[in-house]
Amino acid sequence: MSGVPTVLITTDKESSEQQRPPRAIHPEGFTWGHSLGTAGNRDLQMEVLRTALQQLVELHLPGSVRTLPFAGYNP
Amino acid sequence: MAELSRRCVPYTPVTRPLSEMTIAIVSTAGVHLKGQDPFNTAGDESWRELPGSVNTADLTITHGAPQEHYDRAQALADMNVIFPIDRLRELQAKGVIGAVAGKHLTLMGYSLRLQRYYNETAPAVAKEIERSPVDAVLLTAG
Numbered sequence: 299m300s301g302v303p304t305v306l307i308t309t310d311k312e313s314s315e316q317q318r319p320p321r322a323i324h325p326e327g328f329t330w331g332h333s334l335g336t337a338g339n340r341d342l343q344m345e346v347l348r349t350a351l352q353q354l355v356e357l358h359l360p361g362s363v364r365t366l367p368f369a370g371y372n373p
Numbered sequence: 374m375a376e377l378s379r380r381c382v383p384y385t386p387v388t389r390p391l392s393e394m395t396i397a398i399v400s401t402a403g404v405h406l407k408g409q410d411p412f413n414t415a416g417d418e419s420w421r422e423l424p425g426s427v428n429t430a431d432l433t434i435t436h437g438a439p440q441e442h443y444d445r446a447q448a449l450a451d452m453n454v455i456f457p458i459d460r461l462r463e464l465q466a467k468g469v470i471g472a473v474a475g476k477h478l479t480l481m482g483y484s485l486r487l488q489r490y491y492n493e494t495a496p497a498v499a500k501e502i503e504r505s506p507v508d509a510v511l512l513t514a515g
Contacts, residue, residue: 301383301385301503302385302499302502302503302507302508302509302510303385303386303387303508303509303510304385304399304509304510304511304512305509305510305511305512306512306513306514307511307512307513307514308514309514309515310514314514318380318381318382318383319382319512320382320383320384320385329444330438330442330443330444330514330515331402331443331444331445331446331447331448331454331455331515332444332447332454332455333402333454333455333513333514333515334453334454334455334457334460334513335454336447336451336454337446337447337448337450337451337454338450338451340453340460343453343454343457343460344460344463344464347457347460347461347464347511348464348469350511351391351396351464351469351470351509351511352391354387354391354394354509355387355390355391360382360384361382361384373444373447
């Protein structure tokens with residue numbers, strides 16, 4: 299089994315951490331249904347996505363969820 | 374299939390720069406094409422395949438969670454909130470990523486038959502991804 303690198307964006311840090319994901323971010327304060335922010339907020343979506351993908355090429359301790367702040371989330 | 378200890382972190386290293394990587398989305402947020410069978414909100418272990426050329430206007434959501442827990446309004450107005458395919462395309466156009474994958478997989482992420490989910494669904498989804506030219510997967514759950 300070769301495996302595939304993954305990165306998770308989660309709105310539920312606690313539940314996700316139980317699974318020890320190799321790479322995962324929790325955008326701080328974002329709730330279920332708003333993984334990358336809100337409708338039409340292209341800049342915020344892009345920032346969250348870029349940050350998630352960056353986890354693939356940066357070294358962080360695998361197995362936990364990084365909570366990261368993002369400005370501009372107004373659901 | 375190898376049994377992993379619950380204490381293990383399943384980590385596959387990345388071997389190329391982001392600008393050379395093909396990225397696929399796997400989502401458990403209940404997203405599917407309007408023409409596809411909806412998920413069974415009482416529990417569903419199946420998945421849907423979405424083409425890399427998918428138009429977000431053709432997507433909808435079926436999920437059993439109540440609206441007050443899982444707000445679907447934002448995603449129904451702009452699916453990129455949970456399935457950022459347009460944003461990935463923009464990253465490809467800018468050369469930040471190498472390519473958007475030719476297929477993406479979606480599930481509902483709720484089932485009462487967890488053994489089936491663990492033993493059948495997850496390995497099958499992983500196999501679909503491993504068989505395709507995908508370098509990394511972005512996971513979203515809604």
